[in-house]
Amino acid sequence: MQTDIKKNIDEILEKINTSVSNSEQKGKEVLLVAVSKRKSLEHIQAAIQSGIFHFGENYAQELKEKNIQISSSNINWHFIGPLQSNKVKLIANYASWIHTLDREKIIYKLNDACKESNNVINGLIQVNVSKEPTKNGCSPDELLNLAAIVNASSHINLKGIMALPNIHADSHNQIQEMKQMYEHSLKVQAKYPEAKEISLGTTSDFQNAIEHGSSIVRIGESIFGKRL
Numbered sequence: 001m002q003t004d005i006k007k008n009i010d011e012i013l014e015k016i017n018t019s020v021s022n023s024e025q026k027g028k029e030v031l032l033v034a035v036s037k038r039k040s041l042e043h044i045q046a047a048i049q050s051g052i053f054h055f056g057e058n059y060a061q062e063l064k065e066k067n068i069q070i071s072s073s074n075i076n077w078h079f080i081g082p083l084q085s086n087k088v089k090l091i092a093n094y095a096s097w098i099h100t101l102d103r104e105k106i107i108y109k110l111n112d113a114c115k116e117s118n119n120v121i122n123g124l125i126q127v128n129v130s131k132e133p134t135k136n137g138c139s140p141d142e143l144l145n146l147a148a149i150v151n152a153s154s155h156i157n158l159k160g161i162m163a164l165p166n167i168h169a170d171s172h173n174q175i176q177e178m179k180q181m182y183e184h185s186l187k188v189q190a191k192y193p194e195a196k197e198i199s200l201g202t203t204s205d206f207q208n209a210i211e212h213g214s215s216i217v218r219i220g221e222s223i224f225g226k227r228l
Contacts (some may be wrong), residue, residue, distance in 0.1 A: 002041065006050040008033075008223050012206075019210035030210055033078050035064065035202075035220030041069055043224050048075070056080040056099075056218050060087035067094040080162075080218060082136050088113040094123060099162040099199050099215050102126040102138045107149050107156065116157035121171070123156040124199050124216075127184060129177045130166040137163065138186055147195065149170075159183055160197030160215075165205050175208060182213035 016030050035056040053074050056061040058081030077096040083106050092113035101123050115169040125146050128137030128166050150158040163181050188195050199216040201209025
């Protein structure tokens with residue numbers, strides 16, 4: 001397992017470097033977040049031994065358990081699932097990053113929870129760039145208002161924006177949405193220069209995402225194999 005995971009990670013990192021070379025932002029750094037939901041501690045330890053220190057979890061309770069079991073100051077846990085009000089304390093206590101801030105109420109609740117636990121979390125605003133009715137995320141029209149709220153929060157660092165791919169769109173439309181995300185990012189950066197991160201791209205589309213502006217990719221299956 002260790003050999004397979006290391007081989008997978010090496011191949012992904014090579015593809016990331018190639019995509020950076022093909023992008024307009026040559027030389028930029030791209031962060032690989034290994035999506036470890038429903039993966040064993042052995043899988044995660046194998047990834048750590050292969051040089052991965054950022055992991056993405058979709059479920060707050062699973063995030064807590066893994067954080068406790070793999071206790072290391074080198075590990076950064078990213079919460080990438082929908083954030084429910086009754087889970088904000090878990091996220092405040094056990095996550096370093098959250099990718100799914102998408103409404104005013106949840107931002108205030110998370111900031112209060114972080115304040116109580118004396119933790120500061122890095123935050124990305126999720127944008128429903130494809131405008132799918134069943135998908136979480138704020139509308140592009142709401143983005144700057146939410147960015148102002150996050151930026152004013154005492155215990156959330158505004159780091160940028162995030163989007164989920166439209167799995168039903170063809171390649172042309174997916175690329176158009178990636179270009180739109182880059183434009184949204186520039187608008188946010190114009191007001192908040194530190195909020196430069198774009199979390200965009202998964203196993204199926206991360207190379208295109210990087211070439212069109214992504215600085216954080218979230219990859220699970222290509223690292224750990226298919227979920228059972």
